[in-house]
Amino acid sequence: MSYEKLDALPPLREVIANHGLAAQKRLGQNFLLDLNLTRKIARCAGDLSQGTVFEVGPGPGGLTRALLLEGAASVIAIEKDPRCQAALAEINEASEGRLQVIEADALTIDIASMGDAPRRVVANLPYNVATPLLIGWLKQAEAVQSMTLMFQKEVAERIVAAPGESGYSRLSVLSNWRCDTRFELVLPPRAFTPPPKVDSAVVTLIPLAEPRFPCRLEDMETVTAAAFGQRRKMLRRSLKTLGVDTEALLEKTGIDPTARAETLTVEQFAALAREYRALKGA
Template sequence: MSFDGLPPLRDVIDRHELRAKKALGQNFLLDLNLTGKIARAAGDLTHATVIEVGPGPGGLTRALLAHGAKRVIAIEKDERCLAALDEISRHYPGRLQVVPGDALKTDFAQLASTGEPVRIAANLPYNVGTELLVRWLTVRQWPPFYQSMTLMFQREVAQRIVAEPGSEAYGRLGVLAGWRTQARIAFDVPPQAFTPPPKVTSSVVHVVPREEPLPADVGKLGKLTEAAFGQRRKMLRQSLKGLGGERLLESVGIDPTRRAETLSVEEFVRLANAT
């Protein structure tokens, strides 16, 4: 038995024959010290509903429950994992709700309508992590349905989320995250912590929504950043040609010869508001 009275994760994986599938972006996190560290990084969970995406055999799920999460809602696409998650559910009666299905087709705001504070915590499947984050950053209603997000990404993606203007990693993700949230890298996770080990280091990012971000239309800012960074080596007058180009830039006092990575979040918001 392990720290929570449940069988060790390796035994669970062997018993249920859960080999990680590359097609599902799976890398199972088996190090209980690390799953506990992620749960602690998510903050005080005792009054919270925690939404987890891609729990797999349930390593992080167990840590969240053991660290006092009032309730965990786990969305899992891989039907092979449901039996293992059901064992955790029985061990923590009434505290784990497993939702079989695809996170990209899930109505998270609906799931979150419990009346309790909601936090998102997940070792996200690599193949959908960025897309889910962008969706959570661009929800129409703000403040959003969640109080915080504690998420695992490949380190390169994590660096793009927290990137500052002028840096190599700064792009669309940095603008969207910087506009509406405060994001920081909490800690790194080495490849050998996973089964199978990925080829890259991972990082856990903690994201807290800003109460009152600068007012801007989500759709316009999304289009603008997509165009600007879609051709990041070009001057803005060229990359933003389809959105007004030189005329748009001059209308808000931005030099048309600048490149996307030099603009601050505030400048992107000004541009979005002028389109």
């Protein structure tokens, strides 16, 4: 596969200047311009030579180029900022048919219905919609082979956190119930234009063939929202917002009523979710 046309594209700083692509805070934009770093991120996603890679928020196309240079067979880039279309069109022309650019809000896109499998998501996510996007992809995890995603470092640490760790949260439970998770690398603010006020980090999530423990996702979402919504309180208090008999819920699952959310395992949350469904239907 020839990459001469991609290698001949102008430096990203020049692209930004030529197309007037100053990053906009309202869109959560922080552009990653170092092609060595973007190629490192692309390699974290593994073999891209089969199926489809989805990228969200490509901006001027730094990660887009890296994905193509690392051998991606097909990239679908979803960008809502119309200012970026001309810059992405230049990459499209150099990609020899391997890039498709869609101007849309990624929150409205059903990736399970697009592209050939295996589907991978590789993205420097806009910070302001990163968590809702991840939750949406977890809901259709059976259609995705892997997700290699950049978040604020604090959010990335939550995704991989284990029970009892400071970052353990609702996002930890949902992610590790549905996927194997792996912390990849940290990127300092200076790697971006403009530099954000916090470090960023890349994590990879590999969806399991089936959830780690049986329960419904909507019930897991409800139970974890209640438990972590008042995380300083004991479960016998925080779970009262569920609207079921809290004492019965905790007794049937064998969970200490005085425990707090951050001490429960993913398996225990799945048990709560199943019992919540049973009590709700009773």
